[in-house]
Amino acid sequence: MNMPHLVLSFKTFVTDVKEGFVEITRHGLALFGLAIVLVTLTFSVRPDLQATASGALLGWLQIRQSENQEPTPQRDAASRSTAKDMQKLTPPQLGVTRWLSRKYRVSAEPLGAMVAEAWSLGERSQLPPSLILAIMAVQSRFNPFASSNPGQVGLMQIELQAHTETLAQFGGNLSAFDPLTNVRVGVRHLQGLMQQTESLEEALALYGLASGFSDEGQFVNRVMAEQLLIEKAAE
Known part of the structure; x- marks a missing residue:
């Protein structure tokens, strides 16, 4: 071809x-x-x-979109945590936070949030922040999930049944496990006891009885002793 x-x-x-x-x-x-x-x-x-x-x-x-997208972490977790930037604490608050953190083996950041809240509540309630922190130390050793007697929970060991109406303002009884809510309800309870008694010691004795302490004097003495140590740490 x-x-x-x-x-x-x-x-x-x-x-x-x-x-x-x-x-x-x-x-x-x-x-x-x-x-x-x-x-x-x-x-x-x-x-x-x-x-x-x-x-x-x-x-x-x-389905295709979900398959193509990689899972992303929750970016708002830090805002939902009960923690405090140590740089935002005042010098007395920082000193107390570091001292309590070493003594009770609690992370400084969440403990700093409790210390700052105690200072804030102290200004509004006319109670020394050191006293509020001392009650937390004796009652729970700063464990927000502590439970001594049935129904006594949280940092301040508040009684769920006795504070149902108050806790309802914060969302119900489960809010007692929120550290900030627990402290606020505990301080309010102490204020109510002070109005019923003639001295702070008597109010603390009643607070201790409600929390399961059989010896009134033991609870008062432990709180007062802890308060003095916290005040020294603040200095």
């Missing part, structure tokens, strides 16, 4: 393939258009099928 004849045969082959591809494409588009028309007519007659198909498509897209 000579070269001109070979070239002519190749051109004929290319032309046939091109015409065949165009013909197949034209028929394919026609079939696709016909399918679109049939689906549209079906959906117009059966709206329920359209809703089902839309739901299935949406579900598939959501």
Whole structure:
């Protein structure tokens, strides 16, 4: 076979393939258009099928999106934690926080939040912050999940049954396990006892009895001794 004849045969082959591809494409588009028309007519007659198909498509897209996305950590966890930046504490608060952290083997940051809260409550309640912290130390050793007697829970060992109405203002009895809520309710309870008695010692004795201390004097002495140590740490 000579070269001109070979070239002519190749051109004929290319032309046939091109015409065949165009013909197949034209028929394919026609079939696709016909399918679109049939689906549209079906959906117009059966709206329920359209809703089902839309739901299935949406579900598939959501699954694909979730598969393609990598899990990301919660970025608001730090804002929900009960902790305090040590640089935001005053010098007395910082000294107390470090001393209590070493003594009770509690992390400084969450303990710093309790110390700052004691200072804030002290200003509003006219109670020494050192006294509030001393009660926490004796009652729970700064364990927010401590429980001495049945129903006595948290940092200040408040009695759930006796403070149900107060805890309802914070969301219910489970709020007693929130450290800040527990301290606020405990301080409010101590204020109420002080109004019923003639001295702070008597109010503390009643507080100790409600928390399960059988010896009134023991609880008062332990709180007072702890308070003196905390005041020295603040200096």
